[in-house]
Amino acid sequence: MMTNLFSIFDPSTKLFFLPLNWLSTILGLLFLPYYFWLIPNRHMIFWNFLMNKLHEEFKNLLGPKSFKGSTFIFISLFSFIFFNNFLGIFPYIFTSTSHLTLTLSITLPLWLSFMLFGWIMNSQHMFSHLIPQGTPWILMPFMVMIETISNIIRPGTLAVRLTANMIAGHLLMTLLGNTGPNFPTIFIFILIFIQILLLILESAVAIIQSYVIAILSTLYSSETN
Template identity: 60%
Template sequence: MMANLFSTFEPTTYTYFSLNWTSSMILFLIIPPMYWLIPSRMNMLWIKIILTLHNEFKILIKNKNYKGSTIFFTSLFTFIMLNNFLGLFPYIFTSSSHLNFTLTLSLPLWLSFFIFGWFKNTTLMFAHLVPQGAPNILLPFLVIIESISNFIRPGTLAIRLTANMIAGHLLVTLLGNSGSSLSLGLLNILIIVQIALLVLESAVAIIQSYVFSILSTLYSSEVN
């Protein structure tokens, strides 16, 4: 009776191989490698990427008094890039392919820069409306054009990111749905094309997040 009672705690009772050490090995999978090797190669790679982005954004931010601003734009780049990459996995919704998501990012950014610029540097904002060396007869038209271009900036940021995410994902989906009706030879070609498209979409995910963060940095540098 005692043997039967304590046999419920033995994993080999219901399986053909021992699972005594499985729970201990799971810890090595859950705990990240950076806790075992400091700095790990993944940690070193991520630090290198962050330093590279910091140097890029530091050049664009001309005002040296705003130290630490690069952290915000680096975090923005990381957030958009991870959302773009998540959309490449099967059955995962790509949030960055909808205007609700992209406008939520671009509109508050542009609005905060716009309000800060007009309240803090009003003269500079008026100077941006008139390009240097423009003829006087064209000044009213240039002010209208520059004003329109300023107001459509959040829309262009959002639409650019959304359109690039939708285009690639739509092409991958359409090609994937046609695979069931193809022959074996064409199916092998389709798999190669799909792999190439996934590599291309991975590059697009990085490039579009970089473009979004770079343009946001440029918009912020104009009001300082």
């Protein structure tokens, strides 16, 4: 029974004191047998086409100085977030990406690894990012402070962006769904139509947000080279 509006995001389903809702993060593994046990199908061809396009785009963003195979990190990040976002739209599947526990666990280690590599291997290059080209000397201390703060809050903004977008759409659908029993019968069809439109919108948001997180992570990585 839902006690408040945010109960749909509560990972409280337990069996033998195990939080089973978090198992939804590995539901994407159910799609892997397509690649290993079945002959090539439309799903596999489309996914391979999408991965090749992402590989080319990430490779261009990382630049020629990037390590070989580094694009697969961001392709895996995109795939993981995409599956969790998209499967969370289905009923009775817990949306794990709506929690900062998961999103910060993804973005914070990535950001820390980029920062450690950049400051250890390319210190002079990292210092140059703190002062944009053409900045007047009197504004340099303020620009260093602003750039440092914006750099520090990057993992938080990435995590909050993903979490807020997942929560907002699900809450709107829950609010409209709870008002259904109070509506006259003639308005039920309008409500169902609006819910279908929201479901399509949430599917688009699930894809866009996973793409945005992967692209921003790639851009942050390219700054350290």
